[in-house]
Amino acid sequence: xxxxxxxxxxxxxxxxxxxxxxxxxxxxxxxxxxxxxxxxxxxxxxxxxxxxxxxxxxxxxxxxxxxxxxxxxxxxxxxxxxxxxxxxxxxxxxxxxxxxxxxxxxxxxxxxxxxxxxxxxxxxxxxxxxxxxxxxxxxxxxxxxxxxxxxxxxxxxxxxxxxxxxxxxxxxxxxxxxxxxxxxxxxxxxxxxxxxxxxxxxxxxxxxxxxxxxxxxxxxxxxxxxxxxxxxxxxxxxxxxxxxxxxxxxxxxxxxxxxxxxxxxxxxxxxxxxxxxxxxxxxxxxxxxxxxxxxxxxxxxxxxxxxxxxxxxxxxxxxxxxxxxxxxxxxxxxxxxxxxxxxxxxxxxxxxxxxxxxxxxxxxxxxxxxxxxxxxxxxxxxxxxxxxxxxxxxxxxxxxxxxxxxxxxxxxxxxxxxxxxxxxxxxxxxxxxxxxxxxxxxx
Numbered sequence: 001x002x003x004x005x006x007x008x009x010x011x012x013x014x015x016x017x018x019x020x021x022x023x024x025x026x027x028x029x030x031x032x033x034x035x036x037x038x039x040x041x042x043x044x045x046x047x048x049x050x051x052x053x054x055x056x057x058x059x060x061x062x063x064x065x066x067x068x069x070x071x072x073x074x075x076x077x078x079x080x081x082x083x084x085x086x087x088x089x090x091x092x093x094x095x096x097x098x099x100x101x102x103x104x105x106x107x108x109x110x111x112x113x114x115x116x117x118x119x120x121x122x123x124x125x126x127x128x129x130x131x132x133x134x135x136x137x138x139x140x141x142x143x144x145x146x147x148x149x150x151x152x153x154x155x156x157x158x159x160x161x162x163x164x165x166x167x168x169x170x171x172x173x174x175x176x177x178x179x180x181x182x183x184x185x186x187x188x189x190x191x192x193x194x195x196x197x198x199x200x201x202x203x204x205x206x207x208x209x210x211x212x213x214x215x216x217x218x219x220x221x222x223x224x225x226x227x228x229x230x231x232x233x234x235x236x237x238x239x240x241x242x243x244x245x246x247x248x249x250x251x252x253x254x255x256x257x258x259x260x261x262x263x264x265x266x267x268x269x270x271x272x273x274x275x276x277x278x279x280x281x282x283x284x285x286x287x288x289x290x291x292x293x294x295x296x297x298x299x300x301x302x303x304x305x306x307x308x309x310x311x312x313x314x315x316x317x318x319x320x321x322x323x324x325x326x327x328x329x330x331x332x333x334x335x336x337x338x339x340x341x342x343x344x345x346x347x348x349x350x351x352x353x354x355x356x357x358x359x360x361x362x363x364x365x366x367x368x369x370x371x372x373x374x375x376x377x378x379x380x381x382x383x384x385x386x387x388x389x390x391x392x393x394x395x396x397x398x399x400x401x402x403x404x405x406x407x408x409x410x411x412x413x414x415x416x417x418x419x420x421x422x423x424x425x426x427x428x429x430x431x432x433x434x435x436x437x438x439x440x441x442x443x
Contacts, residue, residue, distance in 0.1 A: 161193035178256060185246065252267065
């Protein structure tokens with residue numbers, strides 16, 4: 001099946017919240033990897049240059065039981081493809097949000113100013129169903145025994161893909177006897193790729209022993225040409241509609257006079273990330289309609305294997321479709337973040353984090369909770385050559401305990417590897433790695 005997930009599988013790219021690379025997001029040795037979460041910290045780097053070759057995340061979240069043999073196969077099927085991976089369990093959701101940082105560079109001009117040019121690929125995929133019996137309905141019913149009528153069920157899905165080209169500045173705003181206040185911002189030029197959504201609400205189904213007596217549903221959907229080409233031809237098109245975005249932040253730290261063994265005693269930061277949107281205008285297929293049909297066979301949906309095929313099957317069952325060729329906006333997942341980092345001994349730190357997302361694609365689909373809170377605590381040990389990080393994250397989607405490691409310019413980790421080891425129930429899967437090389441020391 002050719003899906004939008006081919007891109008995810010090839011580039012190995014997934015993470016959920018504005019805080020990426022959970023664990024090393026606390027490290028002062030990775031200013032480029034953390035520039036989107038806190039651009040104000042870029043000027044705090046000790047290196048004149050930082051060069052990122054590639055940094056990626058892989059993660060799938062919410063109500064899927066993984067094992068080592070099928071995890072990679074599942075990653076490759078996330079998208080507007082196989083239905084069985086989305087109609088999972090009752091009240092289930094699958095969240096896959098991609099983040100690949102491509103070759104990027106930063107330069108520290110002097111003690112007070114630093115700049116960066118970065119590239120990033122992002123893919124968001126969110127899928128939610130209210131009842132696992134929807135899988136039986138939309139993949140064809142072989143045996144009607146044990147079927148239960150469905151009342152007011154739903155299925156929602158969304159895919160959004162875009163490139164970000166960012167120009168960043170970070171500088172010292174105020175400095176006085178151990179007190180340091182820095183600020184920073186990222187100006188982002190956004191290029192949309194495949195984008196679309198499908199909402200199916202009020203699904204009602206009455207079964208008989210021989211056929212489906214009654215089926216009705218309210219359908220609304222939209223997708224652009226880029227996504228359509230990916231679904232039908234497997235082509236990845238990253239040159240769609242344009243948009244603009246912005247991240248900005250402030251960071252304050254205090255370092256006692258004469259204590260040169262530590263970078264600071266404590267540091268607090270505030271940032272707002274992902275302000276902006278991509279407006280899709282080119283060759284958009286967008287419509288809504290009500291399906292209400294009687295006495296159809298169990299095999300009506302038997303040939304449906306993708307979201308596009310499901311939409312076509314439903315459209316063919318009605319005489320009137322409201323077609324809306326107007327453009328639609330895909331907002332970035334705007335996030336407010338507050339952090340506090342404390343150095344209680346040389347090389348030993350603990351960081352706390354609170355972040356808030358006021359809406360997640362609320363403009364086009366009420367697909368998950370309209371507000372997402374994240375709380376995190378990450379103790380760590382790090383020196384110039386290596387580091388160990390133990391992130392604990394709690395969100396409205398999951399609670400995770402992970403581990404991350406750094407050796408010089410290479411890092412790897414997982415937000416949830418330890419919680420998965422301790423849990424026998426449904427798990428999330430995540431892994432990340434990257435290479436960032438510092439060059440030269442800023443005098």
